[in-house]
Amino acid sequence: MSGWTVNDIPGQTGRIAVVTGANSGIGYVTARELARKGARVVLACRSEARGNAAADRIAAEVPDAMAEFARLDLGDLGSVRDFAEGFRYDHLDLLVNNAGVMALPYGTTAEGNETQFGVNHLGHFALTGLLLPVLLDTPGARVVTVSSGMHALANIDIADLNSERRYRRWVAYARSKTANLLFTHELSRRLVAQGADMVAAAAHPGYAATNLQGAGPRMEGRRLTERVMELGNRVFAQSAAAGALPVLHAATAAGVRQDSFTGPSVMMWRGTPGPSWRAPWTLNDEAGELLWSASERLTGVSYDALKG
Numbered sequence: 001m002s003g004w005t006v007n008d009i010p011g012q013t014g015r016i017a018v019v020t021g022a023n024s025g026i027g028y029v030t031a032r033e034l035a036r037k038g039a040r041v042v043l044a045c046r047s048e049a050r051g052n053a054a055a056d057r058i059a060a061e062v063p064d065a066m067a068e069f070a071r072l073d074l075g076d077l078g079s080v081r082d083f084a085e086g087f088r089y090d091h092l093d094l095l096v097n098n099a100g101v102m103a104l105p106y107g108t109t110a111e112g113n114e115t116q117f118g119v120n121h122l123g124h125f126a127l128t129g130l131l132l133p134v135l136l137d138t139p140g141a142r143v144v145t146v147s148s149g150m151h152a153l154a155n156i157d158i159a160d161l162n163s164e165r166r167y168r169r170w171v172a173y174a175r176s177k178t179a180n181l182l183f184t185h186e187l188s189r190r191l192v193a194q195g196a197d198m199v200a201a202a203a204h205p206g207y208a209a210t211n212l213q214g215a216g217p218r219m220e221g222r223r224l225t226e227r228v229m230e231l232g233n234r235v236f237a238q239s240a241a242a243g244a245l246p247v248l249h250a251a252t253a254a255g256v257r258q259d260s261f262t263g264p265s266v267m268m269w270r271g272t273p274g275p276s277w278r279a280p281w282t283l284n285d286e287a288g289e290l291l292w293s294a295s296e297r298l299t300g301v302s303y304d305a306l307k308g
């Protein structure tokens with residue numbers, strides 16, 4: 001995998017991909033590069049204006065691109081269901097669960113779940129489950145869920161998934177990213193048990209310059225903190241294009257294994273894609289099963305196709 005770049009992405013002609021949060025940052029680059037290689041890409045975004053603008057930018061950068069916007073608000077499970085019900089293709093080769101929020105002030109989703117857990121994990125859990133029938137009907141389909149190296153800051157608390165006892169924004173973020181990895185682990189285990197021709201993998205971008213870091217301070221009007229985040233992006237972070245490489249590798253490279261975790265090769269921070277370290281609790285079968293059961297209960301989405 002040494003030196004893997006966008007030039008190594010295999011042809012995607014005839015393939016359908018859904019990328020959540022594709023209007024900016026890692027998601028935008030991922031969608032653009034998939035479209036450049038011939039995939040038809042659905043940009044699943046909350047904002048119609050930003051989603052359509054992203055589709056227009058891709059068309060300008062890649063004249064033959066097939067990219068279209070579809071509305072998806074991961075903080076509203078009704079919107080997730082509407083997206084899945086409106087999916088109009090008879091196959092789905094790739095689902096990239098990329099969208100996310102980071103270190104926001106306390107808030108809740110439409111259903112009352114803590115925002116970071118609700119958007120980063122529950123929304124994608126529901127989306128994947130609702131699209132599962134078409135994914136399973138597509139030979140070689142993949143689901144790539146974007147986590148973070150910051151998952152290492154905290155394990156989930158199965159007794160307090162919504163941080164109702166105490167809310168600490170960075171701990172809540174880390175727990176949501178641990179949930180992404182536990183979801184991938186349990187989904188992979190169930191796919192293998194069913195003998196399904198489908199791979200569930202995870203990736204992370206390292207420290208990449210996107211608008212994610214400044215969103216929380218901006219919401220609270222903490223201008224100094226926002227400026228510090230912007231400075232960190234300029235001085236220390238790699239570009240969004242570099243940060244998207246592990247995601248694109250997990251999504252398209254040959255031989256990607258079940259439950260693999262791909263990230264930058266240099267200290268999990270920057271560099272070309274490679275296998276990434278992950279906290280041992282993200283490989284815990286019991287925790288994965290408990291989170292899965294809680295997620296089915298909180299979303300009302302049941303993965304019936306993967307039940308024995």
